[in-house]
Amino acid sequence: MASLNPSGYEKFSGSPPKQGKEAATTGIPLSSSNQYFNESCETNTRLQTKTRVPWSSGLCDCFSDWRNCCITCWCPCVTFGQIAEIVDKGSSSCGVNGALYTLIACVTGCACCYSCFYRSKMGQQYMLKKHPCGDCLVHCCCEYCALCQEYRELKTRGYDLSIGWHGNMEKRSREVAMTPIPPVVEDGMSR
Numbered sequence: 001m002a003s004l005n006p007s008g009y010e011k012f013s014g015s016p017p018k019q020g021k022e023a024a025t026t027g028i029p030l031s032s033s034n035q036y037f038n039e040s041c042e043t044n045t046r047l048q049t050k051t052r053v054p055w056s057s058g059l060c061d062c063f064s065d066w067r068n069c070c071i072t073c074w075c076p077c078v079t080f081g082q083i084a085e086i087v088d089k090g091s092s093s094c095g096v097n098g099a100l101y102t103l104i105a106c107v108t109g110c111a112c113c114y115s116c117f118y119r120s121k122m123g124q125q126y127m128l129k130k131h132p133c134g135d136c137l138v139h140c141c142c143e144y145c146a147l148c149q150e151y152r153e154l155k156t157r158g159y160d161l162s163i164g165w166h167g168n169m170e171k172r173s174r175e176v177a178m179t180p181i182p183p184v185v186e187d188g189m190s191r
Contacts, residue, residue: 072144
């Protein structure tokens with residue numbers, strides 16, 4: 001059976017071969033115009049160009065939620081445990097994270113080294129800007145302010161940190177179940 005392609009290779013991708021260059025007769029496409037390559041590059045470009053958003057409150061706005069400010073000042077392990085449970089999406093409990101924070105604080109005196117990782121993780125999840133400086137520097141210099149800011153950010157995003165991750169998910173599922181579904185109105189009909 002004779003082939004219309006002089007090299008004996010029939011290309012099924014739908015894009016015409018490049019003129020002026022000799023294509024290898026191995027059957028392996030040499031150009032990067034493969035549809036899978038282009039799609040993944042476009043996806044990666046879209047993900048990289050996603051803009052970061054500012055925090056909902058400033059680093060030093062601790063007194064806007066005076067209750068949390070007092071709890072964080074006297075017992076930062078509670079605030080940290082609540083934040084970590086939400087950021088971990090319930091895979092670790094508030095009590096375990098708070099106890100680990102306290103243990104690190106008592107043994108090394110540098111619990112900020114542990115809590116800065118959660119700030120980074122939270123920043124990645126919600127595409128938050130690193131402001132006013134890097135996450136570890138914010139926690140090393142202003143540990144309590146950073147914890148208060150993270151708490152307020154999650155609260156602004158609709159979480160009730162006192163009931164934990166699973167409590168928030170149950171609350172949201174109940175709200176969705178109670179939301180009335182509007183009736184379907186076909187074209188030309190009135191309500």
